[in-house]
Amino acid sequence: MTGSKPHDASKTRDKAEAEKRQLDDALDEGLEETFPGSDPVSVTQPAHSKADSHIKRRG
Structure with a gap:
């Protein structure tokens, strides 16, 4: 048994x-x-790109 529950797969889906x-x-x-x-x-x-290095981005 891996410890994962059936509802975990449902949440992922x-x-x-x-x-x-x-x-x-x-x-x-x-x-x-x-x-x-x-x-x-x-x-x-x-x-x-390297030219965009001065731009701050989210994520």
Whole structure:
């Protein structure tokens, strides 16, 4: 027995589903805000470059 409880898996699944919904909502909002557009919307941010080192960021 590993010590994990059945409800732990449920919480993990619920959290993953909530995160997916949040990303889907962000993508939908981005598509609506940029329509019509020629380039697809990206929900993720690119990695920081050396030139961005002076910018303070959250996360």
